[in-house]
Amino acid sequence: MGSAGSYGVGTGNSGAYVTEISEPARFEEEIRSLIQARFDAPPVSGGSFTALLGLSANQAVGLLHEPGAGEISAPAASSSPTGLGHPLGCSPTFPSNAALAERAASFPVFAAADSPASSSDGGPSPPLKAEPPDPDSSPPLPVPFDKPRRPAKRKDCEKQKAKGPGKKIKTAEEQTEGDQLPYVHVRARRGQATDSHSLAERARREKINARMKLLQELVPGCSKITGTALVLDEIINHVQSLQRQVEFLSMRLAAVNPRIDFGGLDSFLMAERGPLAASNGRGEAALDPVSWSSDPAPGTGLRTDLRPSQQSSTAWVYPYALIDHGTSLFGYGAANSVPLNSNQSKTDL
Amino acid sequence: MQVTEAFKHAFLKQMLLGFQASAVSTKSMGFQERKNAIKLSADVAMAVARGSRKWTRGLIAGLSEERQNRSFLRLILGEQYESLLKPCHSSWKIPRCKKIVRRSLRICWRKQKKNQSGVLARTLVEKRTQELKRLVPGGKSMDGSSLLDETLDYVLSLRAQVDLMQSLLTTFEASKLRSHSKRRLPERKASYVSK
Numbered sequence: 001m002g003s004a005g006s007y008g009v010g011t012g013n014s015g016a017y018v019t020e021i022s023e024p025a026r027f028e029e030e031i032r033s034l035i036q037a038r039f040d041a042p043p044v045s046g047g048s049f050t051a052l053l054g055l056s057a058n059q060a061v062g063l064l065h066e067p068g069a070g071e072i073s074a075p076a077a078s079s080s081p082t083g084l085g086h087p088l089g090c091s092p093t094f095p096s097n098a099a100l101a102e103r104a105a106s107f108p109v110f111a112a113a114d115s116p117a118s119s120s121d122g123g124p125s126p127p128l129k130a131e132p133p134d135p136d137s138s139p140p141l142p143v144p145f146d147k148p149r150r151p152a153k154r155k156d157c158e159k160q161k162a163k164g165p166g167k168k169i170k171t172a173e174e175q176t177e178g179d180q181l182p183y184v185h186v187r188a189r190r191g192q193a194t195d196s197h198s199l200a201e202r203a204r205r206e207k208i209n210a211r212m213k214l215l216q217e218l219v220p221g222c223s224k225i226t227g228t229a230l231v232l233d234e235i236i237n238h239v240q241s242l243q244r245q246v247e248f249l250s251m252r253l254a255a256v257n258p259r260i261d262f263g264g265l266d267s268f269l270m271a272e273r274g275p276l277a278a279s280n281g282r283g284e285a286a287l288d289p290v291s292w293s294s295d296p297a298p299g300t301g302l303r304t305d306l307r308p309s310q311q312s313s314t315a316w317v318y319p320y321a322l323i324d325h326g327t328s329l330f331g332y333g334a335a336n337s338v339p340l341n342s343n344q345s346k347t348d349l
Numbered sequence: 350m351q352v353t354e355a356f357k358h359a360f361l362k363q364m365l366l367g368f369q370a371s372a373v374s375t376k377s378m379g380f381q382e383r384k385n386a387i388k389l390s391a392d393v394a395m396a397v398a399r400g401s402r403k404w405t406r407g408l409i410a411g412l413s414e415e416r417q418n419r420s421f422l423r424l425i426l427g428e429q430y431e432s433l434l435k436p437c438h439s440s441w442k443i444p445r446c447k448k449i450v451r452r453s454l455r456i457c458w459r460k461q462k463k464n465q466s467g468v469l470a471r472t473l474v475e476k477r478t479q480e481l482k483r484l485v486p487g488g489k490s491m492d493g494s495s496l497l498d499e500t501l502d503y504v505l506s507l508r509a510q511v512d513l514m515q516s517l518l519t520t521f522e523a524s525k526l527r528s529h530s531k532r533r534l535p536e537r538k539a540s541y542v543s544k
Contacts, residue, residue, distance in 0.1 A: 197453060197456055197457060197460075201457075204493075204494070207494050208493055208494050208497065211494055211497035211498060211501070212497060214497075214501060215497060215500060215501055215504075218501060218504060218505070219504070227470075228470070228474050228477075229470065229473040229474050229477055232474065232477035232478065232480075232481065233477060235481065235500060235504075236477060236480050236481055236484060238504065239481075239484045239485070239500070239503070239504060239507070240484065242504065242507040242508065242511060243484070243507065245511045246388065246391065246507065246510055246511060246514065247388065249511065249514040249515060249518060250384050250387040250388040250391060250514065251384050252518055253384075253387050253514065253517065253518055253521070254380055254383040254384035254387055255380070256518065256521045256522055256525060257383060257387070257521070
């Protein structure tokens with residue numbers, strides 16, 4: 001494995017192995033060998049790492065392909081990093097560099113992809129320069145959600161024409177589906193300049209255009225409009241109108257509010273909060289499906305002063321039982337296993 | 350493009366906690382005060398439920414600039430508050446050689462001098478981008494593509510906020526109506542009896 005030559009096995013050079021991304025299939029084994037050589041630990045740690053890899057791969061793939069997940073899809077791809085963030089908590093034997101581990105954990109996502117027929121570029125070796133200063137200097141917090149950006153940045157350094165079916169814009173989903181490689185191959189189209197500046201510029205412009213298209217789909221009435229300035233106009237109007245709506249609604253809520261006694265929600269909310277649970281110990285009563293189905297006694301209005309007792313949960317049920325015109329608030333939550341009313345319909349955003 | 354149920358759930362929960370924390374239902378507040386407290390609570394709930402994004406950090410930073418909000422923020426966020434306020438290195442600058450950067454800038458500038466075609470379009474777009482940067486919280490320190498990213502996210506969250514507040518409103522109004530009518534009913538019965 002010629003690519004293994006650049007590894008600093010046993011030297012503790014954590015930055016080096018990150019650069020070798022072109023062969024993810026072998027990559028996993030490289031990591032494993034590196035880790036095991038480095039830490040000389042019982043197979044548990046190597047095993048835990050592979051378990052980590054397996055876990056994070058499945059989780060990430062599952063997260064990304066889950067139909068009901070409905071996370072904000074393309075541009076942010078924040079779901080995958082947050083999903084990947086979790087497994088790291090469960091392997092404490094693992095070494096210190098959390099940023100390293102997170103990045104490593106994301107790679108098998110690509111390795112686990114279906115098509116083994118990667119657009120094989122044995123040709124140009126991936127650029128090494130951007131990576132080395134980064135890994136150890138970046139603290140863990142921004143890395144998770146900066147991660148999708150970094151592959152995008154790497155393409156700016158990729159100044160060479162590479163094989164591939166054309167320009168790929170990186171989203172995490174695309175990566176797990178077809179591409180194994182976390183950086184973009186830029187192919188100069190026919191009749192266009194190929195110097196690095198225009199390539200980078202074009203890449204940037206395409207990125208921005210892709211995001212504009214998404215925004216166009218989001219904002220109603222924008223899809224027919226052509227031209228960046230007008231679309232931006234619409235977006236600005238939409239944002240302004242939403243902000244005004246929030247203002248208006250908060251005013252109306254203020255008008256209606258004095259009648260609602262929020263003290264009664266104490267036990268319910270405290271239960272959700274967990275450690276600050278109210279002393280009444282009625283934590284589980286809050287989400288208890290039994291209380292939902294119980295018919296609230298008329299007159300147990302929220303206006304009555306509620307002691308943290310069993311009354312509080314039924315009182316909280318009361319407003320929701322009242323909603324019979326179709327909108328359901330706790331139809332949102334997964335906790336609501338018991339339908340409140342027969343003619344209830346869940347509102348979908 | 351969807352918002353997750355978990356987000357809406359967390360949002361609602363946070364908002365109600367916020368209402369409780371700011372003691373919105375006590376009679377001692379004036380109308381304006383109450384409205385501001387509700388709006389503050391809703392905004393913080395949205396930011397907390399969304400997690401860590403550029404616009405959420407910008408939003409909380411913007412809110413904490415007013416002194417009166419700070420105690421509320423500290424109460425709700427707890428220890429996260431301090432870490433959020435710490436100046437985040439949001440621009441992870443890639444260390445670049447100045448000579449190379451200067452050279453490439455010179456080339457770009459020369460190219461721009463040659464084709465002045467899209468200048469009008471560009472200034473229009475520039476103006477709009479500036480405006481958008483003002484609207485989206487924390488937008489000042491974002492570059493073009495991440496600005497659009499954050500706008501997308503922000504619009505989705507704003508929509509969720511509007512929907513949530515609307516359903517909350519209808520709930521409260523409905524419950525108020527019910528309790529009013531239920532109160533009146535025994536009175537009416539009494540009047541019949543008396544007749």
